[in-house]
Amino acid sequence: MVTAYRHEPFTDFTLEENQRAYDEALAYVKKQLGKEYPLIINGRPVTTERKITSINPANTTEVIGTVSKAEESQAEAAMQAAREAFKTWSKWDPAARANVLLRAAALIRRRKHEFSAWMTYEIGKTRKEADADTAEGIDFLEYYARQMIELKPGIPVNSRDMENNEFHYFPLGPGLTVSPWNLPFAIMTGTTVGPMVAGNTVMLKPASNTPVIAYKLMEVLMEAGMPDGVVNYIPGSGSAIGDYLVDHPHTHWINFTGSKEVGTRIYERAAKIQPGQQHLKRTAIEMGGKDTIIVDNDADLDLAAASILYSAYGFSGQKCSACSRAIVHEDVYEDVLEKTRKLASEAVTGDPVQRETYMGPVKDQEAYDKIMEYIEIGKKEARLVIGGDGDNSTGFFIKPTIFAEASPDARIMQEEIFGPVVAFCQARDFDELIEIANNTEYGLTGAVISNNRAHLEQARTDFHVGNLYFNRGCTAAIVGYQPFGGFKMSGTDAKAGGPDYLLHFMQPKTVTDQF
Missing domain, CATH: 3.40.605.10 (Aldehyde Dehydrogenase; Chain A, domain 1)
Known part of the structure; x- marks a missing residue:
């Protein structure tokens, strides 16, 4: 009989002893x-x-x-x-x-x-x-x-x-x-x-x-x-x-x-x-992916904002599963946008060696240039709410960026940016939320934040992605728990x-x- 599989636990960095152990590992690697x-x-x-x-x-x-x-x-x-x-x-x-x-x-x-x-x-x-x-x-x-x-x-x-x-x-x-x-x-x-x-x-x-x-x-x-x-x-x-x-x-x-x-x-x-x-x-x-978090008008709005934050800015948005689109019901759109903006404003960007850093650099000059170019495109297509700043003097740092009032067919809503940029778009009802979510060539991940079980059941079949999450973010699949892969042009x-x-x-x- 094969032993049951349980995934490797994540380190609890709220504990000082774990922070110290990581500091020691950083010091050891630095010597190498x-x-x-x-x-x-x-x-x-x-x-x-x-x-x-x-x-x-x-x-x-x-x-x-x-x-x-x-x-x-x-x-x-x-x-x-x-x-x-x-x-x-x-x-x-x-x-x-x-x-x-x-x-x-x-x-x-x-x-x-x-x-x-x-x-x-x-x-x-x-x-x-x-x-x-x-x-x-x-x-x-x-x-x-x-x-x-x-x-x-x-x-x-x-x-x-x-x-x-x-x-x-x-x-x-x-x-x-x-x-x-x-x-x-x-x-x-x-x-x-x-x-x-x-x-x-x-x-x-x-x-x-x-x-x-x-x-x-x-x-x-x-x-x-x-x-x-x-x-x-x-x-x-x-x-x-x-x-x-x-x-x-x-x-x-x-x-x-x-x-x-x-x-x-x-x-x-x-x-x-x-x-x-x-x-x-x-x-x-x-x-790739152009991944969406849907928020309807029967959702926990604090959960929605937190889910968008870590899905959009974890590893500087450099994940194929990263949330780069938030499609929100018009009744709660402004509230979700403001809650997410506030969280993004508190996220520390800097050297990942430091304990307090929430978001580190993007991978290299090529990525930096591409993301900054998309930010300039976004400024023409939508309203810049926060971020949009970059600094490549010592490393490749870009602040968490949010655009609002983006059109569903805008480039920042359609093309994979692979950086810390998320665009907000609003919809009248759940059918339109799903329609906009599906309007890209990709179909990798998606999430729905809602307390309406009928909406969740509709999304179960109508939201065309390989990994769909309810009431959580759209990143962080775990081996053996959430097998990972996407529909359409996201791959095989x-x-x-x-x-x-x-x-x-x-x-x-x-x-x-x-x-």
Whole structure:
């Protein structure tokens, strides 16, 4: 019997001893900054001449680490290592593969604040956000390990007197994981170890903004007993090695989380059969969102404002699930807007190393420029209520920003900004609230704040999103509790952290033994 899964608890930072423990982890990690890291191919370090430099977005003078940059020749070497390792790893007992993940989870749990502190420095996560990121990574390791043990005996099918029928799952082969920078430990871990525990071998291309935290996972997986070549760590550019491996005839699957532009490009390229390719490539493509919180006129307005605040400004709005649209019934619109404005005005923006910081920087100059450009667009389309200010003199800081009286078809209501910007729009009744919520090409997350059960039941079917929440914010899905993935142009809805996620990286086989 598989042990019941319970998610990794979040750290209570209201306790002084937990704050002190995090301070100690920050001090320890700070001493490690500036080191060089190699690629890892077939379990061995590989150093290249070209490098990726990871910079602290809250202090651009601080180098987190310098990482070797993979080119096409290293990508091909990783493919060959993955193909060779697949021959044996795919035949390991699923429970033995799961044990590698369970041991890795235990190792990370003992160093939880250290892993979180790396993210505070490398991508500007506050204590709470970094702690949740590390906890989710541990959850993915634990949950997928247990899911694989559940799948080990196969699925029962009918047999007859004259025959015995069996139905089992088998791994696909080598594949490519392209992980994002915004949940640089959690999503990177889940999209790597899910296919891995299913018996596949992996070429891991982490985001160029966050290669160091990905290297830390590699260290743990190797310490946990992962064989050489099972996961190959090859940070590099998408155009140089991403396209090469997506197109490669021996790539069996691609697991991508990122922008719609890159995701749709991968989806298209993966569909083309290359010379020597004898299979169709599987894709798990998770992309963006333009996520909405609906507030009707029978809602707890304080709950609504608090839900909008943490959904819009958690990690500076740099989540595909972040609330960037608040659609509010006209009867309570001004009240919700003012309550949210007041909360946003109290949110401290600054260096995430500091305990009191609610919101840290955005990821880099490119993101800063894009968000500030959208703020200028918003000033022409709607009324600026609060924020709109940026400062990139020492890091990439943008104040929490609210726009009001936005039109449903305004650019700030339709396009993914990926920053601390939320637009308010009002509607006459619940039907119009739902209609506006559904008027984007995305369908990732959404929330409804209401005490009207009829409205909630209507939203259950009519609000077209993959993750729908009632009377809470639209972010913070928990592995095993709220499987995550979206409708429409938000992706293939692979439902990370769900009971059928591993099946995307396996193929079922029926064996009939006739007597």
